[in-house]
Amino acid sequence: MNKNVSIIGVGMDLGADRRGVDMGPSAIRYAGVVKRLEGMGFSIKDIGDIVVNRPNQLVSTDHHKYLDQVVEANTTLAAAVSKEMAEGRFPLVLGGDHSIAMGTIAGVTQHVKNLGVIWFDAHGDLNTGDTTPSGNIHGMPLAASLGLGHERLVNIGGFAPKIKAENVVVLGARDLDAGERALIKERGIKVFTMHEIDRLGMARVMEEAIAHVSKNTDGVHLSFDLDGLDPHEVPGVGTPVLGGISYREGHLAMEMLAESDVLVSAEFVEVNPILDRENVTARVAVAMMSSAFGDKLL
Known part of the structure; x- marks a missing residue:
């Protein structure tokens, strides 16, 4: 794995339209992410946080809340991710709400043309302006990265689509909107719901997921x-859904991903310190990162 890691924070809360998650990057840093990864032999460069301009009141455009601000921040993020990758570094993005995935993927795919994606989430994030029940853009980043939805979201970074449906796996889903379910079937997107994880076990699910996203991809x-995990494990998330992945299952998934040695980039999102208890969610995020980066007991 690339030992040169660049940490990029994005204090974005506009995609979720709920305060608190903008403090996620600070909470993850406070939980010791730099010390943990440096202790594993990684060279860490923390470039700080992307500036997110927040208006004084809600602005909604075509069923998209804070569209201008979300596009602006993600465009800046895409450029930052691309710059770090051009220098041969691994981008590790800290959120912030999940809308920032549009910027991360836009930056990564300027260097990795055929990108596989593991989307670890309780939700599908496959809504568009036509299907969204809320107008919150953090429910749209996977659809936008696939080239679906508002043209300004789709074209962040100046090109679209960023990824192909056949190269995506959604892992841990247990709360999907009707439009998302229709899109999953229409596009043939691979989804491992909690039903499959319970029935097959995490080891088999990850074997299949890694094989799926690694086939015919360049990384x-x-x-x-973090809401992919059960809320009993991570109380500090904005949209918790009961019945999620356990702490140990999460570690196993990340350990197997590290062993596969296919990762070229990563982001950890939706840590909300206001809703948290003694920063436990950020500490769990750091623990999951360490496993994804190859930490082992022996």
Whole structure:
């Protein structure tokens, strides 16, 4: 694995339209991410946080809340990710809400043309302006990266689509909107719901998921939403859904991903310190990162 890691924070809360998650990058840093990864032999460069301009009141455009601000921040993020990758570094993005995945993927795919994606999440994030029940853009980043939805979201970074449906796996889903379910069937997107994880076990699910995203791709991006884990493990997330992946299952998934040695980029999102308890969610995020980066007991 690339030992040169660049940490990029994005204090974005506009995609979720809920305060608190903008403090996620600070909480993850406070939980010791730099010390943990340096202790594993990684060279860490923390370039700080992308500036997110927040208006004084809600602005909604075509069923998309804060569209201008979300596009602006993600465009800046895409450029930052691309710059770090051009220097031969591994981008590790800290959120912030999940809308920032549009910028991360836009930056990565300027260097990795055929990118596989593991989307670790309780939700599909496959809504568009036509299907969204809320107008919150953090429910749209996977659809936008696939080239579906508002043209300004789709074209962040100046090109679209960024990824192909056949190169995506959604892992841990248990709350999908009707439009998302229709899109999954229409596009043939591989989804391992909690039903499959319970029935098959995490080891088999990850074997199949890694094989799926690695086939005919040039590298894999991990988009890890902390609400993919069960809320008993991570109380500090904005949209918790009961019945999620356990702490140990999460570690196993990340350990197997590290062993596969396919990751070229990663992001960890939706840590909300306001809703948290003693920063436990950020500490879990750091623990999951360490496993994804190859930490082992022996």
